Amino acid sequence: MSNPAGEGSSAAAEPKAHWLGRIRIGIVPRLGFAFCAVTALAIAANYLAENGNSIVETTSYFTGNSPAPAPLLSPITAPAPAAEPGRKPVVAKDLAAESASVISAIELSDRVLHERLSTHDDESVAAMGDSLSELSTAVNRYAQSADIENTSTRNRLSQLLADYANECESLVKVADASRDQRALYFQRLDSLESGLRGAIDSSWKIFGRLVARPSLINLGRIAGAIRQDAAALVAPDVVDGPELQNLLASEETFEATLNASSAELERSKGKPWVAQIRTDFSELVAQRMALQKNGEALRTGLDQHKLDRDRLVALVPMRAPGATSSAGRSAKRAIATGDTPPPIDSAWPPVALYTPVPSYSPVERKVVSVARTSDDSQARQRVKWITALVLIFMLVTSISTTLSIVRPVRRLIEATQRLSAGSVVQVARGGIKELDVLTAAFNDMALELASAREQARMHQNILEARVEERTRALQHLVERDPLTELPNRRQLFGHLNHAIGGARSSGRSVGVFFLDLDNFKTVNDSMGHAFGDRVLQSVAQRLEGSTALFGIAARLGGDEFTVVYPDAANAAEVIAAGQKLCEEFQKPLILGDRQLQMSVSIGVSVFPDHGVDADSLLRAADAALYRAKEAGRSQIGVFSSDLLESAVSKFGIEQGLRTAIHQDEFELVYQPEVNLGSLQPTMVEALVRWRRADGRLLAPNEFFGVAEDSGLIMEISDWALRTAIAAAADWYHGLWPNVRVAINISPRQLTDPTFVDRVKSLLVAHRLPPTAIELELTENVLQTGPATIEALRRLRAYGIPIALDDFGTGYSSLSSLELLPLTRVKLDRSLIASIESSEASWAIASAIIGLCDKLGVEVTAEGVERPEQLTLLKNIHQLHVQGYLISRPVPGPELLTELTSLALRMRALLGVAPAPAVDSSQSSATNIVRFSPR
Numbered sequence: 001m002s003n004p005a006g007e008g009s010s011a012a013a014e015p016k017a018h019w020l021g022r023i024r025i026g027i028v029p030r031l032g033f034a035f036c037a038v039t040a041l042a043i044a045a046n047y048l049a050e051n052g053n054s055i056v057e058t059t060s061y062f063t064g065n066s067p068a069p070a071p072l073l074s075p076i077t078a079p080a081p082a083a084e085p086g087r088k089p090v091v092a093k094d095l096a097a098e099s100a101s102v103i104s105a106i107e108l109s110d111r112v113l114h115e116r117l118s119t120h121d122d123e124s125v126a127a128m129g130d131s132l133s134e135l136s137t138a139v140n141r142y143a144q145s146a147d148i149e150n151t152s153t154r155n156r157l158s159q160l161l162a163d164y165a166n167e168c169e170s171l172v173k174v175a176d177a178s179r180d181q182r183a184l185y186f187q188r189l190d191s192l193e194s195g196l197r198g199a200i201d202s203s204w205k206i207f208g209r210l211v212a213r214p215s216l217i218n219l220g221r222i223a224g225a226i227r228q229d230a231a232a233l234v235a236p237d238v239v240d241g242p243e244l245q246n247l248l249a250s251e252e253t254f255e256a257t258l259n260a261s262s263a264e265l266e267r268s269k270g271k272p273w274v275a276q277i278r279t280d281f282s283e284l285v286a287q288r289m290a291l292q293k294n295g296e297a298l299r300t301g302l303d304q305h306k307l308d309r310d311r312l313v314a315l316v317p318m319r320a321p322g323a324t325s326s327a328g329r330s331a332k333r334a335i336a337t338g339d340t341p342p343p344i345d346s347a348w349p350p351v352a353l354y355t356p357v358p359s360y361s362p363v364e365r366k367v368v369s370v371a372r373t374s375d376d377s378q379a380r381q382r383v384k385w386i387t388a389l390v391l392i393f394m395l396v397t398s399i400s401t402t403l404s405i406v407r408p409v410r411r412l413i414e415a416t417q418r419l420s421a422g423s424v425v426q427v428a429r430g431g432i433k434e435l436d437v438l439t440a441a442f443n444d445m446a447l448e449l450a451s452a453r454e455q456a457r458m459h460q461n462i463l464e465a466r467v468e469e470r471t472r473a474l475q476h477l478v479e480r481d482p483l484t485e486l487p488n489r490r491q492l493f494g495h496l497n498h499a500i501g502g503a504r505s506s507g508r509s510v511g512v513f514f515l516d517l518d519n520f521k522t523v524n525d526s527m528g529h530a531f532g533d534r535v536l537q538s539v540a541q542r543l544e545g546s547t548a549l550f551g552i553a554a555r556l557g558g559d560e561f562t563v564v565y566p567d568a569a570n571a572a573e574v575i576a577a578g579q580k581l582c583e584e585f586q587k588p589l590i591l592g593d594r595q596l597q598m599s600v601s602i603g604v605s606v607f608p609d610h611g612v613d614a615d616s617l618l619r620a621a622d623a624a625l626y627r628a629k630e631a632g633r634s635q636i637g638v639f640s641s642d643l644l645e646s647a648v649s650k651f652g653i654e655q656g657l658r659t660a661i662h663q664d665e666f667e668l669v670y671q672p673e674v675n676l677g678s679l680q681p682t683m684v685e686a687l688v689r690w691r692r693a694d695g696r697l698l699a700p701n702e703f704f705g706v707a708e709d710s711g712l713i714m715e716i717s718d719w720a721l722r723t724a725i726a727a728a729a730d731w732y733h734g735l736w737p738n739v740r741v742a743i744n745i746s747p748r749q750l751t752d753p754t755f756v757d758r759v760k761s762l763l764v765a766h767r768l769p770p771t772a773i774e775l776e777l778t779e780n781v782l783q784t785g786p787a788t789i790e791a792l793r794r795l796r797a798y799g800i801p802i803a804l805d806d807f808g809t810g811y812s813s814l815s816s817l818e819l820l821p822l823t824r825v826k827l828d829r830s831l832i833a834s835i836e837s838s839e840a841s842w843a844i845a846s847a848i849i850g851l852c853d854k855l856g857v858e859v860t861a862e863g864v865e866r867p868e869q870l871t872l873l874k875n876i877h878q879l880h881v882q883g884y885l886i887s888r889p890v891p892g893p894e895l896l897t898e899l900t901s902l903a904l905r906m907r908a909l910l911g912v913a914p915a916p917a918v919d920s921s922q923s924s925a926t927n928i929v930r931f932s933p934r
Contacts, residue, residue: 028406031398038394042387098142102316105131105138106309113168117175128172132165142316153315160312167305174301178294185287189227192280196220199269213268215261219277222254226284244292251285401432408435412442424450481555483533484540492554492562496614499566500607510607511551511565511574513581514621515543518599518633520559531591535598538589546584550577562618571606578604578636586634599634601625610639653706656692661715665691668723669889670741672902673860677877679906681899683740683774685882686724687889688716708746717746722762727892728773729766735896742774742803747781750788756795770799774824778805779816789819796821803860808848817855825852829863829883836868849876867909874910885909 109131116124139161143154196219229247258265258277266274408431415427425446429439479491487495496512503510517539524532536559543553543561551565563581568574582602588595603625611617620639628637660666670684690698707713724743731739749755763770775795781788796802803824804816808831817825827845835842845861852859864870864883873879886906890898906912 028402031402035391035394035398039391042391095142095145098138098145099316101138102135102142103313105135106313109135109164109168110309113171116172120176120179128168132168135164136161139312157312157315160308160315164305164308164312167301167308171298171301171305174294174298178291178298181287181291181294185230185284185291188280188284188287189223189230192277192284193220193223193227195273195277195280196223199273213261213264215257215264216269218257219254219261222250222257225250226254247288251281251288254281404432405435407431408439412439415442415446419446419449422453481540484537484555486540486544486561487552487554489554489556492552492556492564493614495552495554495566496564496617499564500612500614500617502566503607506567509568509570509574509609510617511568511571511577512605512607512617512621513551513563513565513578514603514605514618514625515561515563515581515600516625516629517559518601518629520598523596523598534591535589535596538591539585539598539600542584542589543581546581562621568606571609574606575604575636575638578602582634582636601628601633602636603628603639604636605639650706650709653703654710654712657690657703657707657710657712657716660690660692661712661719665693666716666719667691667697667891668720668727669891670727670895671882671889672887672895672899673742673880673882674886674902674906676874676879676881679903679910679912681902682880683742684895684899685742685776686720686727686744688720688744689889711748713746714748714752717744717749721745721749721759725762725766725768725773729768731896732768732772736899739772740774740801741772742776744776744805747777747788750777750781750791751785753787756791756798759795759800760798771801774801774803776803776805776826779807779809781820793821796823806862808844817851817857822857824858824860826860826862826882832861832863832869832883836866836872842872849879853878870909 112124112127112131116128139157143157196216199216200220226247229243229250231243258274258281262274265277411427412435415425418425426443427439429436431439479487479494481488496510499510502508517535520532520535523535536555539561540553540555543563547553547563550568551563554562554564556562565574565577568577582600585598585600588597603621603623605611605617605620605624607617610620624637624639626637628635631637667689668686669689670686672681672684674680675682688700690703692698704713707716721743724741728739728741759775763773777792781792792802801823802821803826804820804822805826806828807816807825808828816822825848827848831841831845831848833841835845849859858880859878860880860882861873862882864873864881865885867885869883870881870885873881887898887902
């Protein structure tokens, strides 16, 4: 029986299970179903035995002894010679011997022909040829002994001998064809019987007997009759006869039975099986008809053979020369004309002709019965009694089994329900052996379960105490930073939201301090992370002690700390507290036997002036911290609206740069540099511009800072490098073979170990010489380490010029001339801006130019924008100048046109006489070709 509670719990635990998996059937329905199935089977078996089928004991196979072929011709017999009345026979010893030899040869050839028609082997074939050869020899000897002078008679004898031999060969061919067809016929018959036997063998078996349909058994029986009647086909010249008529009748019966029961057999055995039976039967009938046709041909051939043999025999018994009677003359005339000879009246004994014998002979038949239909009423009665006894036994067994299972199961179900309620139960034993053992095991389990419950209660109390302890520990870990033991971000937000709520109701202010340790990365890199952790712990202790009187300190992560001032009178009080924090960190930190000076930068935001929730106050304090760091170390920065606008602008520029990289919104413009000695343009500098979606063109100083901070500078610089090299290749292979393009690279590019190889591969791909480009970098490259300087040296060794941009603005400008493999120095526009009005600026610029000249380094003065600056620099012939006065940056398609007019513009600016006129046939392209670097 099924357990409703168990079913409900199972369904709840597995709501997605298939509905078949949720069906539970008890023992009673199961046994009842089994009993009904056995009853239905018994009723069906009795019904089949009574109404629809025959019961066969076993499958029988059809066998028979095929009779040997009957003799086709009767043996030759020589009747007693009859002497002509009133005449005395003439004796001619030699002629009689030859005549007897011919008769013997004919008899031998007929006997060999009989054997050849019955069998086909090498021996019979050889014997047939030998007998015909002996007959030909005997006839020739006879003709010579008889001294036949008539030429027509000799020709007639030869013709008859040839006809006899040809007829023998024809009979052999027809007999061989009949033998092959008989073999095919019995093969078709075997295939038909095999299909029927297979169908009968696959029928049901009940009580050791086979149950098959009557139509199937009738077809098997008729097939057996066909095999019996097929014995008539053993005779090679079969044409008709009673057995053949029986065979035709059996075939008609088989076909009629198959047609009548085809629908029934198609349902039980399938259409392919019925179609195969029809095919086998049709081929069997066709083969039998072919056998009949060959039999007719064989019989006709035998008749012709008898006629030829009679004619040949009639020609042999002739009288001796000169003793021919009237009968002999008649025979000669008959032979000469080809008619059938009359009885020979000769001294030679006449020879009896072959006579045909019946083509059919009794055949011993041995057939095993195909099936035996069991229609005996007594047998059926026994089947009914056996069925009834089996059903009664099944019913009694089912009832007793059900009771012995259901009662113990019900007791177990009730006990299980009480056990699940917490009671201590014991179940009475009984029922079948397996359930009795199960009941004993259940009782033991119930006792152990009761003991286990008691122990579980005790352990549960212990576990609850431990869980409470661990919960407190986890709560501490969740709300505290594991390194400094300060409140973490989670607890900070809780305190800050609580303080904002109190300030909102009381009308007071809340201050938020965002602290960052100055140069903490240097401490980590130089002293190690373990020492850095000790520094953070010491900072946390000082911070906690400094804020204990007015606020709560927390650690957000890394070297960033936050302090909440929950109850301030106004913003001024908050700022004053921040300044005190800065002063506290002016004192050195004591770490064991070490003293460490560690300052902090602080950003300050105030509620409700700078934000009304925790997130906005923290963002405002972070923005203020960014301003404090820009101002220098140990500074305090207070949030203002322009900081937020700057942060928003920075974020917008960063997102726009990401879009610009994917949508190819960058452009390159080119600004020429002119040699003051030749007044010719020597090179151009590639400058990046960003054309935004609104059409506005941004210069690098408007977005390069954000690109550096966000890391996007690498992708922008790589794009500029590829594009500038491609443009230089177009000019190099076109109108400007002495092209040189200066390309700005970022220090981050030099930290990439594949950068040098990538530049080389680009030059090789565009078939450019190394001198066609010049790489420009700033002094910041010195801060990236020795690896970048080594990369510059590899580039210089390859032949690529290296230029130092914005020279004169850093603290290590002079040392860079020694450390870097430079070919050019570009003076910063801040040095050139005031050279015409400041003697100090002019002195510094002149000194740098002279120093670079002695070092063999070319110099370019950037930012030449006024004629006075150019006039002051014009006497330094080795100097290159660049600026808006010389030429503004122009797009690539306009560059060559700009370069052609640049020399004239320089002469005009310097008041120099124009150069001699050139041939008008030379185009501007020719002038461009004359451009050459120094």
